[in-house]
Amino acid sequence: xxxxxxxxxxxxxxxxxxxxxxxxxxxxxxxxxxxxxxxxxxxxxxxxxxxxxxxxxxxxxxxxxxxxxxxxxxxxxxxxxxxxxxxxxxxxxxxxxxxxxxxxxxxxxxxxxxxxxxxxxxxxxxxxxxxxxxxxxxxxxxxxxxxxxxxxxxxxxxxxxxxxxxxxxxxxxxxxxxxxxxxxxxxxxxxxxxxxxxxxxxxxxxxxxxxxxxxxxxxxxxxxxxxxxxxxxxxxxxxxxxxxxxxxxxxxxxxxxxxxxxxxxxxxxxxxxxxxxxxxxxxxxxxxxxxxxxxx
Amino acid sequence: xxxxxxxxxxxxxxxxxxxxxxxxxxxxxxxxxxxxxxxxxxxxxxxxxxxxxxxxxxxxxxxxxxxxxxxxxxxxxxxxxxxxxxxxxxxxxxxxxxxxxxxxxxxxxxxxxxxxxxxxxxxxxxxxxxxxxxxxxxxxxxxxxxxxxxxxxxxxxxxxxxxxxxxxxxxxxxxxxxxxxx
Numbered sequence: 001x002x003x004x005x006x007x008x009x010x011x012x013x014x015x016x017x018x019x020x021x022x023x024x025x026x027x028x029x030x031x032x033x034x035x036x037x038x039x040x041x042x043x044x045x046x047x048x049x050x051x052x053x054x055x056x057x058x059x060x061x062x063x064x065x066x067x068x069x070x071x072x073x074x075x076x077x078x079x080x081x082x083x084x085x086x087x088x089x090x091x092x093x094x095x096x097x098x099x100x101x102x103x104x105x106x107x108x109x110x111x112x113x114x115x116x117x118x119x120x121x122x123x124x125x126x127x128x129x130x131x132x133x134x135x136x137x138x139x140x141x142x143x144x145x146x147x148x149x150x151x152x153x154x155x156x157x158x159x160x161x162x163x164x165x166x167x168x169x170x171x172x173x174x175x176x177x178x179x180x181x182x183x184x185x186x187x188x189x190x191x192x193x194x195x196x197x198x199x200x201x202x203x204x205x206x207x208x209x210x211x212x213x214x215x216x217x218x219x220x221x222x223x224x225x226x227x228x229x230x231x232x233x234x235x236x237x238x239x240x241x242x243x244x245x246x247x248x249x250x251x252x253x254x255x256x257x258x259x260x261x262x263x264x265x266x267x268x269x270x271x272x273x274x275x276x277x278x279x280x281x282x283x284x285x286x287x288x289x290x291x292x293x294x295x296x
Numbered sequence: 297x298x299x300x301x302x303x304x305x306x307x308x309x310x311x312x313x314x315x316x317x318x319x320x321x322x323x324x325x326x327x328x329x330x331x332x333x334x335x336x337x338x339x340x341x342x343x344x345x346x347x348x349x350x351x352x353x354x355x356x357x358x359x360x361x362x363x364x365x366x367x368x369x370x371x372x373x374x375x376x377x378x379x380x381x382x383x384x385x386x387x388x389x390x391x392x393x394x395x396x397x398x399x400x401x402x403x404x405x406x407x408x409x410x411x412x413x414x415x416x417x418x419x420x421x422x423x424x425x426x427x428x429x430x431x432x433x434x435x436x437x438x439x440x441x442x443x444x445x446x447x448x449x450x451x452x453x454x455x456x457x458x459x460x461x462x463x464x465x466x467x468x469x470x471x472x473x474x475x476x477x478x
Contacts, residue, residue, distance in 0.1 A: 038374070056367030056368065058367070211375070211376045243376075245372065286368050288366045288367060
């Protein structure tokens with residue numbers, strides 16, 4: 001309700017007294033002026049990327065992410081299903097705007113952890129914000145044995161970092177879109193031509209097909225990739241979210257290698273054009289660990 | 297003449313404030329028993345208005361104001377079941393049909409037969425129930441329990457959660473109404 005309208009509504013309410021009519025219009029004035037826009041995505045991931053959807057406070061999200069091998073390997077490899085890599089992760093909502101998470105991927109035996117903070121939540125009404133703004137900072141630790149144990153190896157060589165800004169908007173009940181400028185820093189890179197700091201521009205979104213099913217996609221354009229690396233490709237994932245109450249199932253196809261930002265932005269060598277895509281699924285199971293504070 | 301008009305207005309105001317009872321903090325709870333998990337939610341910000349002269353009674357509640365123990369359940373309630381963005385409010389409009397039997401000037405507990413229409417999820421249905429009205433010195437307490445069927449209001453339960461969500465929802469209303477002051 002815009003402030004200009006208020007006297008008018010009050011007048012109307014006053015008028016209704018005389019006519020002994022719908023006096024409950026007072027209640028309409030009492031409606032919260034600023035309303036948060038909720039549930040832009042079903043899950044805290046678009047597919048491979050973080051989404052602007054935050055976990056609720058006290059919710060523990062157990063994530064099992066699977067990627068199979070390339071589907072174009074034919075029947076012998078059962079279209080890739082014979083090879084599977086996975087990432088197990090726990091995310092936890094500390095407050096409605098702060099989520100932390102840890103995970104471990106079988107690929108490169110890599111650990112990762114992140115902090116995700118929502119600075120602005122999209123809202124409607126007075127002083128509304130047309131979009132949500134979320135920042136993500138993460139760190140990865142490769143725990144493979146060093147390739148060359150004879151030389152001096154540093155623990156810091158195992159580390160990688162990523163930082164991300166998610167700016168997104170739920171345009172309608174069915175359609176949400178987010179932009180994801182991202183930086184990845186690796187302390188140790190494969191060759192001198194590989195940049196230590198990699199910049200990528202990402203975009204992700206969803207279209208709801210029904211109340212519980214949505215079509216999702218996310219894509220990154222890597223800006224300063226190593227030009228000599230001919231087989232590097234930009235990661236693209238397309239899939240469906242299926243929500244069944246406490247679970248969200250994400251079935252998808254992707255060319256991305258790995259399941260954290262450091263890997264899929266630096267090591268994706270598969271190409272959609274060649275059919276080097278993998279089938280994958282993510283399962284998210286939310287547990288309410290902490291009960292909500294009783295309403296006063 | 298002006299003085300008389302003012303007096304008349306004043307008089308009207310007094311009558312109005314005695315006739316109408318209002319609250320913005322009525323409590324509405326619902327409860328559903330299901331084999332897998334019970335579903336329970338509370339809303340403490342419902343508005344209610346009772347005109348004791350005519351017996352006309354109204355309730356209005358914002359669906360987003362229902363709070364669940366499980367945050368995810370709350371989100372799904374709003375997103376998948378009642379579609380709060382499309383249908384932000386539930387309303388009851390009706391009247392106490394035996395209003396004459398209730399003496400609002402005398403403290404005591406009375407049974408009210410309430411009849412009206414319930415609008416929920418964009419669908420309006422007739423609703424008839426009984427309520428207990430407790431008349432106190434300076435306020436009224438109204439309590440009622442009734443059942444709603446999700447199917448009546450076109451609130452769909454998908455096959456996968458049919459055994460999680462019961463079709464019958466028990467609604468409990470608990471309102472303390474104060475005289476409406478202008």
